[in-house]
Amino acid sequence: xxxxxxxxxxxxxxxxxxxxxxxxxxxxxxxxxxxxxxxxxxxxxxxxxxxxxxxxxxxxxxxxxxxxxxxxxxxxxxxxxxxxxxxxxxxxxxxxxxxxxxxxxxxxxxxxxxxxxxxxxxxxxxxxxxxxxxxxxxxxxxxxxxxxxxxxxxxxxxxxxxxxxxxxxxxxxxxxxxxxxxxxxxxxxxxxxxxxxxxxxxxxxxxxxxxxxxxxxxxxxxxxxxxxxxxxxxxxxxxxxxxxxxxxxxxxxxxxxxxxxxxxxxxxxxxxxxxxxxxxxxxx
Amino acid sequence: xxxxxxxxxxxxxxxxxxxxxxxxxxxxxxxxxxxxxxxxxxxxxxxxxxxxxxxxxxxxxxxxxxxxxxxxxxxxxxxxxxxxxxxxxxxxxxxxxxxxxxxxxxxxxxxxxxxxxxxxxxxxxxxxxxxxxxxxxxxxxxxxxxxxxxxxxxxxxxxxxxxxxxxxxxxxxxxxxxxxxxxxxxxxxxxxxxxxxxxxxxxxxxxxxxxxxxxxxxxxxxxxxxxxxxxxxxxxxxxxxxxxxxxxxxxxxxxxxxxxxxxxxxxxxxxxxxxxxxxxxxxxxxxxxxxxxxxxxxxxxxxxxxxxxxxxxxxxxxxxxxxxxxxxxxxxxxxxxxxxxxxxxxxxxxxxxxxxxxxxxxxxxxxxxxxxxxxxxxxxxxxxxxxxxxxxxxxxxxxxxxxxxxxxxxxxxxxxxxxxxxxxxxxxxxxxxxxxxxxxxxxxxxxxxxxxxxxxxxxxxxxxxxxxxx
Ligand SMILES: Cc1cc2nc3c(=O)[nH]c(=O)nc-3n(C[C@H](O)[C@H](O)[C@H](O)COP(=O)(O)OP(=O)(O)OC[C@H]3O[C@@H](n4cnc5c(N)ncnc54)[C@H](O)[C@@H]3O)c2cc1C
Ligand SMILES: Cc1cc2nc3c(=O)[nH]c(=O)nc-3n(C[C@H](O)[C@H](O)[C@H](O)COP(=O)(O)OP(=O)(O)OC[C@H]3O[C@@H](n4cnc5c(N)ncnc54)[C@H](O)[C@@H]3O)c2cc1C
Ligand code: SF4
Ligand code: SF4
Ligand code: FES
Ligand SMILES: [Mg+2]
Numbered sequence: 001x002x003x004x005x006x007x008x009x010x011x012x013x014x015x016x017x018x019x020x021x022x023x024x025x026x027x028x029x030x031x032x033x034x035x036x037x038x039x040x041x042x043x044x045x046x047x048x049x050x051x052x053x054x055x056x057x058x059x060x061x062x063x064x065x066x067x068x069x070x071x072x073x074x075x076x077x078x079x080x081x082x083x084x085x086x087x088x089x090x091x092x093x094x095x096x097x098x099x100x101x102x103x104x105x106x107x108x109x110x111x112x113x114x115x116x117x118x119x120x121x122x123x124x125x126x127x128x129x130x131x132x133x134x135x136x137x138x139x140x141x142x143x144x145x146x147x148x149x150x151x152x153x154x155x156x157x158x159x160x161x162x163x164x165x166x167x168x169x170x171x172x173x174x175x176x177x178x179x180x181x182x183x184x185x186x187x188x189x190x191x192x193x194x195x196x197x198x199x200x201x202x203x204x205x206x207x208x209x210x211x212x213x214x215x216x217x218x219x220x221x222x223x224x225x226x227x228x229x230x231x232x233x234x235x236x237x238x239x240x241x242x243x244x245x246x247x248x249x250x251x252x253x254x255x256x257x258x259x260x261x262x263x264x265x266x267x268x269x270x271x272x273x274x275x276x277x278x279x280x281x282x283x284x
Numbered sequence: 285x286x287x288x289x290x291x292x293x294x295x296x297x298x299x300x301x302x303x304x305x306x307x308x309x310x311x312x313x314x315x316x317x318x319x320x321x322x323x324x325x326x327x328x329x330x331x332x333x334x335x336x337x338x339x340x341x342x343x344x345x346x347x348x349x350x351x352x353x354x355x356x357x358x359x360x361x362x363x364x365x366x367x368x369x370x371x372x373x374x375x376x377x378x379x380x381x382x383x384x385x386x387x388x389x390x391x392x393x394x395x396x397x398x399x400x401x402x403x404x405x406x407x408x409x410x411x412x413x414x415x416x417x418x419x420x421x422x423x424x425x426x427x428x429x430x431x432x433x434x435x436x437x438x439x440x441x442x443x444x445x446x447x448x449x450x451x452x453x454x455x456x457x458x459x460x461x462x463x464x465x466x467x468x469x470x471x472x473x474x475x476x477x478x479x480x481x482x483x484x485x486x487x488x489x490x491x492x493x494x495x496x497x498x499x500x501x502x503x504x505x506x507x508x509x510x511x512x513x514x515x516x517x518x519x520x521x522x523x524x525x526x527x528x529x530x531x532x533x534x535x536x537x538x539x540x541x542x543x544x545x546x547x548x549x550x551x552x553x554x555x556x557x558x559x560x561x562x563x564x565x566x567x568x569x570x571x572x573x574x575x576x577x578x579x580x581x582x583x584x585x586x587x588x589x590x591x592x593x594x595x596x597x598x599x600x601x602x603x604x605x606x607x608x609x610x611x612x613x614x615x616x617x618x619x620x621x622x623x624x625x626x627x628x629x630x631x632x633x634x635x636x637x638x639x640x641x642x643x644x645x646x647x648x649x650x651x652x653x654x655x656x657x658x659x660x661x662x663x664x665x666x667x668x669x670x671x672x673x674x675x676x677x678x679x680x681x682x683x684x685x686x687x688x689x690x691x692x693x694x695x696x697x698x699x700x701x702x703x704x705x706x707x708x709x710x711x712x713x714x715x716x717x718x719x720x721x722x723x724x725x726x727x728x729x730x731x732x733x734x735x736x737x738x739x740x741x742x743x744x745x746x747x748x749x750x751x752x753x754x
Pocket of ligand 5: 216217219220221223228238239
């Protein structure tokens with residue numbers, strides 16, 4: 001069960017796995033995510049469904065190694081089984097034919113979750129303008145797939161090593177300045193600070209925007225409240241009420257503080273795992 | 285073999301006390317607090333039973349445990365026989381023997397309760413069930429008759445497991461769907477190890493699996509598959525998904541770091557084993573001072589867990605008085621022995637944080653008890669101007685659960701009431717002819733044994749319905 005069918009390394013820190021999970025694949029829709037546990041002593045980590053195939057029974061995930069659990073996942077090989085894999089979780093994106101253009105913005109590892117949204121939007125006949133960005137060229141992922149899923153694809157890197165130098169928000173602002181009227185809806189997925197900035201730009205142009213909130217989760221089914229976020233002054237559970245919300249209503253400051261809740265413990269867990277890896281390496 | 289006591293002698297004897305881990309020692313570990321009876325103690329206690337006919341005690345047990353019969357076999361030192369008597373009707377004896385509120389159930393109904401000395405039925409049941417686990421003895425075998433009828437069960441808590449067990453024994457093909465990665469519901473994610481060791485839950489779940497019950501873990505009904513689809517694929521569906529959505533106080537500061545729902549706190553600690561962090565990867569935050577808001581069993585579990593996770597000071601804040609606390613007296617007693625502080629007639633109004641978003645305290649007001657309300661409990665009223673602050677780096681909200689809507693949303697034609705609980709009759713029948721429901725998702729948060737009872741009644745009703753219709 002939950003076999004790693006295929007694994008690719010896309011950069012120093014970014015990996016993609018294809019997992020055998022026929023029931024999840026059958027029900028998966030854009031905007032939804034899964035929760036997996038690597039091994040019996042592991043934690044539950046949420047990852048967006050980057051792609052899925054109901055006929056072949058697999059789900060693709062794309063992840064960046066940022067701590068102990070993603071590191072452990074990146075060390076597992078093709079043919080190995082994950083301890084748990086559950087989904088699809090969350091509310092699917094509200095996608096339809098809006099009869100015009102839509103703007104899609106993906107930052108860093110956020111490009112992976114935005115891909116199925118772009119793909120579906122285009123399938124339904126929308127004109128999709130996508131902006132993808134990252135710190136540097138090496139971290140721009142899924143460019144070909146995004147090109148396929150978009151009518152126009154624009155690229156930004158902070159350091160100018162690829163595409164336009166600067167942030168996705170610069171391009172977003174330019175587009176909205178030119179054709180705010182034509183843009184029917186906007187999605188932005190990426191680090192919270194990027195989503196916050198995109199929301200600011202959207203607000204400046206009086207536009208609605210969807211963001212996907214990656215708050216800390218445990219069960220992912222509405223049972224614990226770990227993932228709570230403030231949206232429009234009300235507490236919502238990102239795992240069951242979201243993860244997509246209207247960015248215009250989101251309290252990003254609170255969300256960013258909540259994401260740092262376990263910084264000390266996370267560092268400790270990572271150090272322990274790295275130490276274990278070192279010891280294993282030196283033992284042969 | 286133990287000698288038989290005369291009735292007069294039986295009446296004179298007192299309940300055999302249970303040995304517990306010493307408070308100072310046990311707050312340093314997560315091992316079980318009550319140590320269990322020895323064989324001698326169990327027999328000594330069993331000998332007090334009057335073997336009533338009809339037995340009053342059984343009327344108090346929703347699982348219809350054959351109490352006088354198993355007690356008689358225990359006295360005769362036929363422990364296996366006693367175990368088989370219990371297992372005829374109760375699939376979870378080691379669990380129930382530990383966590384049933386016996387004072388309100390079997391022991392409350394026991395004739396000896398009139399003398400204030402009911403037979404310690406729960407402890408005896410625990411003794412017998414633990415004997416089986418120790419010897420790895422199992423009576424479970426796949427039934428020889430197969431009915432070729434399929435039943436789907438949503439949720440692997442006590443209601444789902446009890447229903448699965450009874451139906452499997454009757455020859456049904458039973459599939460349980462469970463959202464989490466372990467079976468047992470609140471037994472594995474809510475109730476702490478020091479009250480209910482997870483190995484014991486695992487053992488009883490394994491016996492149910494040996495009956496041929498299939499448990500599909502990591503399967504969220506309403507998302508992975510809908511109830512509507514289950515209705516198409518199965519002859520009957522039993523909804524036993526529990527009342528799993530946490531309630532909050534809706535006061536300022538509740539989203540600060542270090543503020544937990546009891547469900548999150550206990551899930552991290554129990555299901556994810558955060559008390560063994562970093563060997564288990566899930567983190568939990570407890571520093572010096574933990575405050576738990578609430579006065580029920582869940583609050584007691586949370587506060588005692590916080591103490592064990594290293595809180596120097598662990599405090600219960602409850603808005604009514606000690607008498608009104610809904611927690612079992614035994615649990616409150618255990619908490620007191622462990623040095624838990626109680627701020628009674630106290631209600632939080634605001635949670636205070638620092639500039640990094642971490643909780644630093646909880647502002648409360650004192651309460652006094654006024655006139656009785658509809659429930660007959662005296663209504664607490666705020667003492668104006670009594671605001672004060674309790675320092676805290678962890679705050680846990682344990683004020684109850686409500687219905688999680690995921691399952692109901694995908695169940696066409698199954699009516700819910702205004703709080704989102706399924707509407708079901710005393711046999712668990714819902715407004716859909718193929719669907720039954722039971723446990724917390726019908727009654728609201730209740731008890732393990734009531735959930736077991738509901739699962740058994742639904743199994744009986746499903747069997748009656750499916751065998752009438754060929
Ligand atoms: C709905 C959702 C979808 C996501 N999709 C993706 C994705 O497609 N690709 C991807 O690389 N990442 C995604 N994430 C983030 C991913 O879950 C975290 O990076 C991962 O859990 C980090 O685990 P770690 O142990 O390796 O790192 P840690 O060192 O433990 O944590 C690093 C940071 O990740 C966050 N994090 C830690 N634990 C959790 C948790 N249990 N739940 C959520 N966030 C946590 C915290 O902000 C933390 O500071 C998603 C998160 C959510 C909520
Ligand atoms: C901390 C705590 C301590 C308690 N202590 C005691 C005690 O000492 N004594 C006592 O008698 N009672 C106690 N209770 C109450 C008792 O545990 C519950 O009343 C009982 O577990 C209810 O059983 P249930 O089968 O209805 O639901 P649950 O035990 O809640 O089980 C429901 C199961 O369904 C699963 N589920 C939910 N949604 C889905 C879905 N969409 N798809 C698939 N599966 C799903 C859940 O993950 C869970 O495993 C306590 C409760 C708590 C929270
Ligand atoms: S199952 Fe619970 S109520 Fe029934 S006899 Fe055992 S302890 Fe008592
Ligand atoms: S009511 Fe009490 S004394 Fe009588 S049979 Fe039951 S346990 Fe024994
Ligand atoms: S992760 Fe537990 S409620 Fe959302
Ligand atoms: Mg981690």
